[in-house]
Amino acid sequence: MELAPPLPRTSPLHDFLAPGSIAIIGASTDPTKRGYKAMVGLIKDGYPGAIYPINPKVDNVLGVRTYATLDDIPGPVDLALICTPAATVPGLVADCGRKGVKGAAILASGFRETGPAGARLEQQVLAAAREGGVRLIGPNTSGMFNLHKKVNLLALANVKPGNIGFISQSGNMLLSLVLEAEHNGHVGFSTYVGPGNQTDIGFNDYLRYLGEDPDTRVATFYVEGFRDGQRFLHNAREITAVKPVVVYKSGATEQGKKAASSHTGALAGSYAMTVDLLRQVGVSVVQHSNEILPVAEGLGLLQHAPGKRVAVVSDGGGQATIASDRIIEAGLELAELGEATKKRLGAILLPQASPVNPVDVAGSSDANPALLADCLAIVADDDNVDAVFLVGMFGGYHIRFAEDLLGGEMRGAESMIELARRIDKPVVVYSLYAPVKPPALRRLHEAGLPVYTSIEYAVRVLAALGERGVYLQDAANQAPLPAMMPNDATLAIFAAAQAEARNLFEFEAKTLLRAHGVDVPAEALVRNVDELDEVAARFGDRPLVMKVVSKDILHKSDAGGVKLNLHGRAALREAFDQIIGSCHAYKPAADIKGVLITPMARKGIEVIIGVSRDPIFGPVLMFGLGGIFVEILEDVAFRAIPLSRYAARSMVEQIRARRILQGARGEAAVDKEALVDLLLKVSSIVAAYPQLAELDLNPVILYEDGYAIVDARVIVNQTVLNPKDEA
């Protein structure tokens, strides 16, 4: 699999997230104060750069000479940690600007989150920063560290340098991961930042920094709400091509969202939509908080699998079954082992063992645990296998059976390490002895092979590796399709609608689609009764539909404005008179443009294609089956516009009701490529017309060959000009 080359260093954040010198403004001799703890963190970890405590009242903090003000510092300062109360911050940031400080991290709360006065104070801070060319972390940040540079401003004990970069809107979540990592004993971090109020630097900047940071092999985010989600998606697409990006988004439920927004005041879109859009750009979305660390660890170490076919090697049938259950539930596959592989396994296993996947060695390894490594090597050599998963009690054989098995375990561990280096497929280990950290498991961990304490965590990691692999592998189809060129006729349609402050008529929406190559059924706009005969002749003997055209009639059926299944001239004339009469009666002042006549669509599978503009993520396309599927089951998929071909295909595969499209219940499968093309055309059309606020194709009827767009609605943004007018 070809990964994109490492990203060049363009982010200004490197200058102060990997600082050569640090000032602690509000350095303190009180051990309970952050201005003391930060000093402890720097000194204990052996920060090699210059440390400048600022405190006019004492001459040293922890033996380091203090300065009364920033101006007194002899050398340059890259990063200032501001530990003083909110009211002092605007002045101090101005000081930073004068001193040429590159970045300031502001711990104080008491800004926007407290109300209008705090918001004004925050604006002053931002103004001072812009004026002085200082970049801001926070305010209201929980702090930061960069452990590879020995910058431990949080003074956390027992946290190791490692490859997980972490940005978290919850300080408790950082603490939780650090404690889990300490407990695990092997997982470490590169850079952590609490973004706080994101007054200046936001998620998108941190994402780029972590993407560029060579010490970070997995960029991990705990997000309560995105601000500029569209930019995040854009950056993430670039960075996931190089390294894994993990996101836990809180507010999965309506109630959870309420709790999140009372906390941060950030806007939050629909959770399901957010997850779909993040996955669209290759982000690994974690849905349980206790899976953040295992998944980040696994992706950091193993990066990706070539695909989703997992081979399980187990020394117990029960756990082989559990592993199989979880693998299938996670959307992975149990690899089908080739005949040669089964033969090779059969040659080293006892007769009662099962050489099919999941491979249950059934006692074959009891006296020789290194045999498990041999089994892993055999299944890893199989072309049908994308990842290998060891399940059982490896590492604990010498505890459970006999001490002299330790040698075999250590040999097995070395073989597994060698295997992992030799092959381009991840080796993932679950051991029920993981909690007691026996020597063979410690050795695996040290060599960069993760060992998990539950089958469930291990499978989450395998799923993340496989999903990432599938995403990367189809890079050829991952490029978002470009916007179409708007054409003059359709620009004129929008202009006319804006001039009349109305939305597009159905026939105009269909004209727009047709102008850009969408297959729209023939139709006729009829303004008076005399045109009906010509229309009747044109459509031949197909049954027809007639619908009123009026900007003043929104609910056509309620107004008696729709007639179905019309045959012949007489029926058309009668329907025309009835519609006009009924609509005038319904709304005497209605401006009726005429009626639209189209052939009735054949029966098929009804789907909905909708587009709206999300305030956070920009234009988003929704796809789902019609009726109850959308309204009751909420069985829909979302993708950000512009879509790639991969995105369009994957959204069709994603819905639960996909079996209906495949031809369930004795019906033929629908024309999936035509559907994918339609989704892509809609995406490219929407990208071309900023005047288009919303679009609804409901229903589109899918057939074995092609589709019919039965109704089309376009809501116009009255305030956006035609791009040509703007130019």
Added chain:
Amino acid sequence: MELAPPLPRTSPLHDFLAPGSIAIIGASTDPTKRGYKAMVGLIKDGYPGAIYPINPKVDNVLGVRTYATLDDIPGPVDLALICTPAATVPGLVADCGRKGVKGAAILASGFRETGPAGARLEQQVLAAAREGGVRLIGPNTSGMFNLHKKVNLLALANVKPGNIGFISQSGNMLLSLVLEAEHNGHVGFSTYVGPGNQTDIGFNDYLRYLGEDPDTRVATFYVEGFRDGQRFLHNAREITAVKPVVVYKSGATEQGKKAASSHTGALAGSYAMTVDLLRQVGVSVVQHSNEILPVAEGLGLLQHAPGKRVAVVSDGGGQATIASDRIIEAGLELAELGEATKKRLGAILLPQASPVNPVDVAGSSDANPALLADCLAIVADDDNVDAVFLVGMFGGYHIRFAEDLLGGEMRGAESMIELARRIDKPVVVYSLYAPVKPPALRRLHEAGLPVYTSIEYAVRVLAALGERGVYLQDAANQAPLPAMMPNDATLAIFAAAQAEARNLFEFEAKTLLRAHGVDVPAEALVRNVDELDEVAARFGDRPLVMKVVSKDILHKSDAGGVKLNLHGRAALREAFDQIIGSCHAYKPAADIKGVLITPMARKGIEVIIGVSRDPIFGPVLMFGLGGIFVEILEDVAFRAIPLSRYAARSMVEQIRARRILQGARGEAAVDKEALVDLLLKVSSIVAAYPQLAELDLNPVILYEDGYAIVDARVIVNQTVLNPKDEA
């Protein structure tokens, strides 16, 4: 909540699972042998009863005098552990019988699981056991322990006596839980048994034993396949009324099931059905293997909550949100706090704190962690709250902020313990410091308050407590409804069908239903054309349906045997002739009884009610919405027959499409009580007629008032006699 009184001691298993004396047949001096390890386990744990090692070749094992044979033992023997190879077992079990041994645990494999020869050997063992009055654990058992009686035949180190009884078809799963428990430091076990091949004693016997065992407060099962599931449900219903029963059923997916059955050879029904049936009798089903121990621990300590409304107290907004998300996803509710509660909270919290649920104390506890206990006490006093959940860093305040906060944490822990004793609502704690086991958390644990290492685990426990509470609370509606009395006319219908070796005709199935009080639309069986006029007159001007009646025509529509929407005499006559003609043409030899005429059913919501007899669980009723809901989405609920009113109600509430029954999309809600009554009647009818093999009401159309049964099909079991004939 009234719990049923403790069960009286009726199980014979107490005699040897809490043995007064133990013989180790095949006791060994080789430290790698089970016959050595069992001796170590008994001696190390200080087993107070008599230990008799049997080994004719040495005079002692670990200093305990050996005997050459069982017969040489001077005193009685309650339990024999047989550690010798399979071939020796029949003779040894016969020895046990002569000696009066009450139970024998057989470790050897090499029986049924290896093929016909092994199966014959197993039959010999069983015959010897029956002959001698010996009960058998295994063969192929992973072993057993009863830690309260110091019977540790597995010689597991570091496993504590506790309240979790565990029966596991996977020895690795026991080992995994024991290692997790060791790591946790507080969780312990009562009795463990590996049931092995269940040749004699099976799950149902172990369930009863654990139900009666006073040392067991939660009966926990890892099951690959049930044999007599009907009996398990029956026993479980009785035991869940007294104490929690936890089941993890492996084989959740088709592939997982394959792995499970290659392991045990046990039959396994549909996983979704098994889960529904277990929940029906109050079992707490766990779906992830890493949740078995947390849930068993929580249920063992806390037993149940009065309901599902949880109040969260948190010292961080982020984790409050995560907790809220998980609570809603788990089907629990965020309790709505009363005004008085909010006022009391407001009085002790800082202004920036949020006194609504989830309660985010927002720094109020930073200098006084005991305040969290006060908050818990306040929300626990609220009548709208069924359980309280502390989320955050309690226990770690003295680590994070200042050492002198330890006193406040210890005071807080004491208050929480006192609160838990005072109220009848569970107190569940998640702490991000749980992995480092600080003093306040150790204190909580010692006092029987569980502390979880992840929000996800804690919420699984809250869900199990709440579901159990709701189940127990509706005890009045939990009694399965009795079978109806079969009546002579319907017995005659079955007898006639059996005499002709056919299934019931639709009109017979409907007659059966009508005879037992089910509301079935009027219908007429017409044998010749002359009867049509009278029928037409009887049904007035309602549109009618005509369907052929013939045991030889299964697919009526294919044969042209169905005519819809018939108006008037002429139409009836024409339809009659067409149906008879078409069916004769379709199958010239068909025996045509006539046609069935009924009024067309009005439109409404189509549902399916089906009954089949599961080989493991007996008669099972399935309910779901019609069409794609059953066929594509598999959105159905199962309940074992006979149903209780609670079961019938809960299955209607369980389906994902329940909103459609509630009147989505502008339609009126259906008559749910009529539906529940129909489900209960079907249950009581099926229970009355063992001759009924399958029943299908498809569709039943539900209305705002009542329902219409449009089609009814009954498959007859040709080998079951009428109960009256048998008597």
